[in-house]
Amino acid sequence: MFHLTRKLVRLLFLFCLLAPSRAQTADLEAETQRFLTEAFTQPPPSSSLWLTAEHKPAVRALLGHDYPAARLRYWRSGRRTAWVLDEIGKEMPITVGVVVDDGRIERMRVLAYRESRGWEVQSPNFLRQFAGAGLSGEQQLDRAIDGISGATLSVRAMTRLAKLALWLHPQAMQKASPP
Amino acid sequence: MSYRLPHPRFVRTTLALAVYGALAMPAFAVGSSVEDRLKALEARLAQIESENHSLKQQLKQTDQKADAAGEQVEKIASQGITSKASWADATQFGGYGELHLNQLKNDKPGGADKKEMDFHRFVIFMGHQFNDRLRFFSELEVEHNTVEGGKGAVELEQAYLDFMLTDNLSVKAGNFLIPAGILNETHEPNTFYGVERNPVENKIIPTTWWEGGVGLTARLGNGFTLDGAVTTGMKADAADKYAVRAARQALREGTQAKNPAYTARLKWAGLPGVELAGTVQYQSDVTQGNDATAGGAKLLETHAIVNQGRFGLRALYAGWRLDGSGPKAVGADRQNGWYVEPSFKLNDAWGLFARYNRWDNQAGGGDGVDSSYRQFDAGVNYWPHPDVVVKFDLQRQKAPMGKDEFNGFNVGIGYRF
Structure with missing residues (x-):
């Protein structure tokens, strides 16, 4: 019987070797550029928003913890802003791009997924649910997001990032930006 | 002497000159002062503009420096995340646990009731990320609080490299x-309804079910x-009537x-919100060659999970076929079960469910005995936090003749982090 096992294992490894290795070359910066080109025909230059002491309590309330960076990079054109944000699902950070148009999410895209399970959060069918979502008075999304069984933690991380982007949008819009 | 009045034209001209002079003289003096002041203001404005320009330049430079510093900090931080240079950053801990109270009356005449409290599971997860591609994950469990007199267990339920x-x-x-199944891989107490795991996945799949090997x-x-x-x-055994739950070798010493x-x-x-899945498994010899009257076995499992808005539905079927005359003689050549579990979330914190379960570990016809169990559960989950749950359910069982039949209620608390 183990003869068959050996054959199967050999086949498995052969399959692994032949499998496309798109991922190994996947580059977060290239994904970010692709996301920006999709969002803005002509991507504007990036700006920075520093998370100061006055921002921190609100961010903590949205995420349940501090954001792990002091500076957030974003892109703004008219009433639209685009954000690249990180949040841990179960063990590893998920990098997500979010475009906010006038206080509502226009699109969301996973730029890097590093968890071993729950990869379905990257699917367009899942992400489509966030389009049009805004923040309610209680700082919650104004709509229910159907989860993915076995990926509860990743779904929750995505929801937190959606809320964070919606909260950041007016901060960027208010920020005085000298020409 | 006569006094002649001046000619009126002369008077008019003199007056006009006087008025003009009166108006023009101060005007001349004021015009010179405004010009000076304007010049002074212009000079001041130019100075302010220059200062402003310089300040803007300084601000820009400060921004650039701050951005550069920020980038550097982020770079160092991201190196920490991705290269996992630090052991602490690369190692994750977590866990889950559940405490159960069973208040179940045994309706079998003379059977013992089950009125117990049990810290059923205390689990510690540990994972380590060696690099972006290679990770380790483990789950170590203490079952039933202590290990004493054949009760309770310390189990390494998962330990693999991915x-x-x-x-x-x-x-x-x-x-x-x-x-295989819904609960085998995702079984943290906050993710399912009911204090105890459902009996179909427990007796038929059989959850929690781990093995050693390679997977893709x-x-x-x-x-x-x-x-x-x-x-x-x-490694099924005739003494256990080839029940699949008892056949798990659990990778203990001597696992064949x-x-x-x-x-x-x-x-x-x-x-x-939708998951549809099917598993097939082939056991090349379900007794590891220890029973000449048995042989291979096949498992077929399929399930659906649908969560749409407040409504939820879980449905699962699992069935085994065991080859050989040995399993057939006790009806264990067929072992199967199914359940349907509709649920409704009142809000984020409260959910109601009902579940109908049916299972039979001797569903084959060989023994000519009705050996099937039926169980109905209904209850409520309360999540004070998404990772913490308090559960209550009512249980109504219908057991075959001569078997324990437990009816009553269960209360549980559970957590994961």
């Missing part, structure tokens, strides 16, 4: 959970995932690895 070959393909090796996970796109595994097999098992699962989760 290697991501590509974003869509990974291979794991070690001790891992068999990809391929993400095929469009929501499809394919899992394949070659692992140690079961003569006759492996092959598992394949196809899962579709292409729509949010």
Whole structure:
């Protein structure tokens, strides 16, 4: 019987070797550029928003913890802003791009997924649910997001990032930006 | 002497000159002062503009410096995340646990009731990320609080290395959970309804079910995932009437690895809130060659999970076929069960459920005895936090003749982090 096992294992490894290795070359910066080109025909230059002491309590309330960076990079054109944000699902950070148009999410895209399970959060069918979502008075999304069984933690991380982007949008819009 | 009045024209001209002079003289003096002041203001404005320009330049430089510093900090931080230079950053801990109170009356005449409290499971997760592609994951469990007099257990339920070959393909090796059913891989108490895990997955799949071997996970796109595994097999025994739950070798010392098992699962989760999956497993010899009257075995499992808004539905079927005259003689050549569990979430914190379960570990006709169990559960989950749950349910069982039949209620608390 183990003869068959050996054959199967050999086949498995052969399959692994032949499998496309798109991922190994996947580059977060290239994904970010692709996301920006999709969002803005002509991507504007990036700006920075520093998370100061006055921002921190609100961010903590949205995420349940501090954001792990002091500076957030974003892109703004008219009433639209685009954000690249990180949040841990179960063990590893998920990098997500979010475009906010006038206080509502226009699109969301996973730029890097590093968890071993729950990869379905990257699917367009899942992400489509966030389009049009805004923040309610209680700082919650104004709509229910159907989860993915076995990926509860990743779904929750995505929801937190959606809320964070919606909260950041007016901060960027208010920020005085000298020409 | 006569006094002649001046000619009126002269008077008019003199007056006009006087008025003009009166108006023009001060005007001349004021015009010179405004010009000076304007010049002074212009000079001041130019100075302010220059200062402003210089300040803007300084601000820009400060911004650039701050950005550069920020980038540097982020770079260092991201190196910490991705290269996992620090052991602490690369190692994750977590856990879950559940305490159960069973208040169940045994309706079998003379049977003992089950009125017990039990810290059923206390689990510690530990994972380590060696690099972006290679990770380790483990789950260590204390069951029933203590290990004493054949009761309770310390179990290593998972301990495997997972290697991501590509974003869509990974291979794991070690001790891992068999990809079958709903609860076997996702069984933290806050993720399911009911104090106890459902009896169908417990008796038929049988959860929690881990084996040693290698497994492959391929993400095929469009929501499809394919899992394949070659692992140690079961060791069923005639003394247990070939019940699959008792046949798990659990990788304890002496686990026989003569006759492996092959598992394949196809899962579709292409729509949010929906999962459809099917598993087939082939056991090359379900007794590891220890029983000449038995042989191979096949498991077929399929389930659906649908969560749309407040409504939820879980439905699962699992069935075994065991070859050989030995299992057939006691009806264990067929072991199967199914359940349907509709649920409704009142809000984020409260959910109601009902479940109908049916299972039979001697469903084959060989013994000519009705051996099937039926159980109805209904209850409520309360999540004070998404990771913490308090549960209550009512249980109504219908057991075969001569078997324990437990009716009553269960209360539980559970957590994960």
